Amino acid sequence: MSAILEAAQTASIRRAAAGQQIWRPARLIRALARIAAVLACVGIWQVLAEHHVSLGFVTFANVPAPSDVVPAAWALLHSPKLPMHLLSSLTRVLVGFVAASVVGIGLGLAIGRYRAFEDTLLPPLEVLRPIPAVAWIPLAILMFPSSEMSMMFITFIGALFPILLNTIHGVEGVDPRLVATARSLGTRGGALFSEVILPGAAPAIVTGLSIGMGTAWFCLVSAEMIAGQYGIGYFTWESYTLQNYADIVVGMLLIGALGMGSSLLVRRAGLALIPWYRMEASQR
Structure with missing residues (x-):
């Protein structure tokens, strides 16, 4: 044997x-x-x-041609302002993303699970969802006492709705038989959420977090148009006003690279926390 x-x-x-x-x-x-x-x-x-x-x-x-963009990118890499630009943008995006993650996942779990929350919270959120980030700028200036908080709010709005909708769809997509089986075994309340609903919705939540991180960077230029002296979005907009066209492309590419890298990092970290989903995907 x-x-x-x-x-x-x-x-x-x-x-x-x-x-x-x-x-x-x-x-x-x-x-x-x-x-x-x-x-x-x-x-x-x-x-x-x-x-x-x-x-x-x-x-x-x-x-500008790539032959013009490369020297401009090299100059930015050696600029003493680059660390401040990066730090400012990363802080605004991360604060907005973390806040959107907490609010989006919390509301998504509630709306996806309970009809009362769906009927009372989802309609106003659906009205707000199509409003672009640029349209929020005047109201953000009026709502918050500092421009920094206003910029973080814009990135929060950009990341919120992808996280919220994916969480709702993930909760609604949980197999009802799993919920019924858990209930028959005596699982109730918070244990049902933590042991059945949340693990079942986790793949969709991870997808929403990845998309939300990308949209937060997407809204960064709109956010940093409000005010400030530092930030990749501010650098891009300032380059346009100063007619430094090569720097515009450099700022765009830098935002794209940071957005792609951070979205990939969020997705990899999320998938590492849900090994059961990776095992199911490998068996398909």
Whole structure:
């Protein structure tokens, strides 16, 4: 019997190793294809901007080329203001995101689980949801005594609704049979939430947190238009007013990189906390 088990284990190890050998070249090819796609886009951008191509409905006459953006990015990296820009933007985004996470998950669990909260809280939230972040700027200035709080509020608004809606959908998507089984075993109240509802909704919540982090960065430029002397969004807007067009692209790319990196970090951290979901995904 032990010999049979050892043979089976050896065969499974060999199959896994063979699968890894097959997947490694495929992953390398995919990575190279993605890099090539990015380089192709940069090349097209360089040609269009360098030759001031005009397509009628859009023109590249004033668009800086990558050859202009690279020196501007290098200058920003060596600027003494860069740490303050990064610190200001990161603080505003993180404070707004954390507040949106607490409020969005809390309201989402309540609305998704109880009809009374759905009937009383969801309608006004749905009215507020389509309002863009820019439209909140005048009201934010009137509501908060400091411009810093106003900017954090704008990032909060940007992150809130993706987190809220994904949490609601995650709670509503929990299998009713799991809830019925837990109740039959005597699980009630907070234990039902912590042991059944929250784990079942966790994958959707993680998705909402990842999207919310991205939208918080998306709203950063709108937030930092209010006031202030530092911030990546403020740097981007100031570059436009000063007609430093290459710096505009540098600020945009920096916001994109920070948003992508922070969203990926949030998603990876969230998935690490829900190993059962990763096991289900690997079995599909």
